[in-house]
Amino acid sequence: xxxxxxxxxxxxxxxxxxxxxxxxxxxxxxxxxxxxxxxxxxxxxxxxxxxxxxxxxxxxxxxxxxxxxxxxxxxxxxxxxxxxxxxxxxxxxxxxxxxxxxxxxxxxxxxxxxxxxxxxxxxxxxxxxxxxxxxxxxxxxxxxxxxxxxxxxxxxxxxxxxxxxxxxxxxxxxxxxxxxxxxxxxxxxxxxxxxxxxxxxxxxxxxxxxxxxxxxxxx
Amino acid sequence: xxxxxxxxxxxxxxxxxxxxxxxxxxxxxxxxxxxxxxxxxxxxxxxxxxxxxxxxxxxxxxxxxxxxxxxxxxxxxxxxxxxxxxxxxxxxxxxxxxxxxxxxxxxxxxxxxxxxxxxxxxxxxxxxxxxxxxxxxxxxxxxxxxxxxxxxxxxxxxxxxxxxxxxxxxxxxxxxxxxxxxxxxxxxxxxxxxxxxxxxxxxxxxxxxxxxxxxxxxxxxxxxxxxxxxxxxxxxxxxxxxxxxxxxxxxxxxxxxxxxxxxxxxxxxxxxxxxxxxxxxxxxxxxxxxxxxxxxxxxxxxxxxxxxxxxxxxxxxxxxxxxxxxxxxxxxxxxxxxxxxxxxxxxxxxxxx
Numbered sequence: 001x002x003x004x005x006x007x008x009x010x011x012x013x014x015x016x017x018x019x020x021x022x023x024x025x026x027x028x029x030x031x032x033x034x035x036x037x038x039x040x041x042x043x044x045x046x047x048x049x050x051x052x053x054x055x056x057x058x059x060x061x062x063x064x065x066x067x068x069x070x071x072x073x074x075x076x077x078x079x080x081x082x083x084x085x086x087x088x089x090x091x092x093x094x095x096x097x098x099x100x101x102x103x104x105x106x107x108x109x110x111x112x113x114x115x116x117x118x119x120x121x122x123x124x125x126x127x128x129x130x131x132x133x134x135x136x137x138x139x140x141x142x143x144x145x146x147x148x149x150x151x152x153x154x155x156x157x158x159x160x161x162x163x164x165x166x167x168x169x170x171x172x173x174x175x176x177x178x179x180x181x182x183x184x185x186x187x188x189x190x191x192x193x194x195x196x197x198x199x200x201x202x203x204x205x206x207x208x209x210x211x212x213x214x215x216x217x218x219x
Numbered sequence: 220x221x222x223x224x225x226x227x228x229x230x231x232x233x234x235x236x237x238x239x240x241x242x243x244x245x246x247x248x249x250x251x252x253x254x255x256x257x258x259x260x261x262x263x264x265x266x267x268x269x270x271x272x273x274x275x276x277x278x279x280x281x282x283x284x285x286x287x288x289x290x291x292x293x294x295x296x297x298x299x300x301x302x303x304x305x306x307x308x309x310x311x312x313x314x315x316x317x318x319x320x321x322x323x324x325x326x327x328x329x330x331x332x333x334x335x336x337x338x339x340x341x342x343x344x345x346x347x348x349x350x351x352x353x354x355x356x357x358x359x360x361x362x363x364x365x366x367x368x369x370x371x372x373x374x375x376x377x378x379x380x381x382x383x384x385x386x387x388x389x390x391x392x393x394x395x396x397x398x399x400x401x402x403x404x405x406x407x408x409x410x411x412x413x414x415x416x417x418x419x420x421x422x423x424x425x426x427x428x429x430x431x432x433x434x435x436x437x438x439x440x441x442x443x444x445x446x447x448x449x450x451x452x453x454x455x456x457x458x459x460x461x462x463x464x465x466x467x468x469x470x471x472x473x474x475x476x477x478x479x480x481x482x483x484x485x486x487x488x489x490x491x492x493x494x495x496x497x498x499x500x501x502x503x504x505x506x507x508x509x510x511x512x513x514x515x516x517x518x519x520x521x522x523x524x525x526x527x528x529x530x531x532x533x534x535x536x537x538x539x540x541x542x543x544x545x546x547x548x549x550x551x552x553x554x555x556x557x558x559x560x561x562x563x564x565x566x567x568x569x570x571x572x
Contacts, residue, residue: 116306119267122293123300124320124363131294134319138310 028106109143
């Protein structure tokens, strides 16, 4: 049980960090660099999960992606897949609650990159994509990595939204926080304690390792 | 040749830039006060700022043509741009910075040797001085083989000694290339040191553009003369023209000026002369172009002293500035309140509108 929950938690958090890393970086870049209609709405949308209780976020996710949800119905009709009661739902929920953190970190990181460097790259004959990959991204790296670490931390600790959409099925959707809650609620104090310690240690290792990598590579 | 034709850009503040410029090979200096639209002009040429109307072309390639709805992105214009701040990529070494705009196999050893930056290649921008950074930035620009070079106040962030060095670097680049180089500055001495041709801008418009030495010597417009640091500009009336000379009346006195400015007897004009070309008269005999005035104030400086003079005449008061070095000030006991005789050099004075 410990092994299942740990494995699932890591899988779910890594997957959540990957998709939120991409979506959050793109949104952060858009918010930092562009003025466009609907900008305020995008800002609001990616900030809401920070303010709403995770259970409410989870509830909205069900409305949107549940088997009869706005988008979920289409996905289910076309593929037979649903996020509800699936580990993918946990990865989705973990990412959504981490999104505000990633967007904020990415936006601040991109705002910190002076536009002059991008201009310098353009006039040296490099197009937008090359400029982004070779100049903007490396210069925003530290901020983005911090965002990714915090997003991972937020995703691995997610409880409410995960419970709402993915449920608490041991071996299938039961992540570490859910397993800890269940062990504690059913009086298995020793198990709850071991799980809590393991989660703490793993989280600590992940954060220290990333920061070490960042320091050794970052100049 | 870089041709800018009827280019317009209007800002939300109402400020309008409107330009017709041709930039030939050699160094053209775009000169004007801060905020007159010089940097925006470079931005429009390089494609970093979109103009509203007009056309920009370099030789046979069109960069921008509002009529045809064409605007080439910056990265396809092949125009080098040296920014006021060196803007070297902080995460890349000097070597990688120079190679940034090249295909990475290209040989940069010539450039590196020419700018004497061999020893800096493995360093990061923050590990080298401001002057070195600006040289690397110039080398980086040249490495990508630009077809024109734009420079925005490239000396302003440099110390005086380094500035002279970088100016000589730039003059050497000019000798080795045919491409047009457009340098923006608001410093008269930089403009004088570098320019083959001078474009004087004010309030978003070109006031005058001409061969630099000629324009420094004889600006044709009063605003140009003011911008180029001519201290003495006096309202006068054209009396008559002789062969190669113009006689004007100022304060009821006649002045002879060796100039071929376009003007007719009866015209109102401005008589201009730099402080350095106003002479103290110490002989008893009356000199040509002589005036009598009172020393109002003496401002001392390292090279020369500025003597501010006030005069009275039936036509009203006038003031004049004369450069006189400390040695002559002492020799002739010049002090505040003295009445002195001064003469305007006829071959250095000019007439402008």
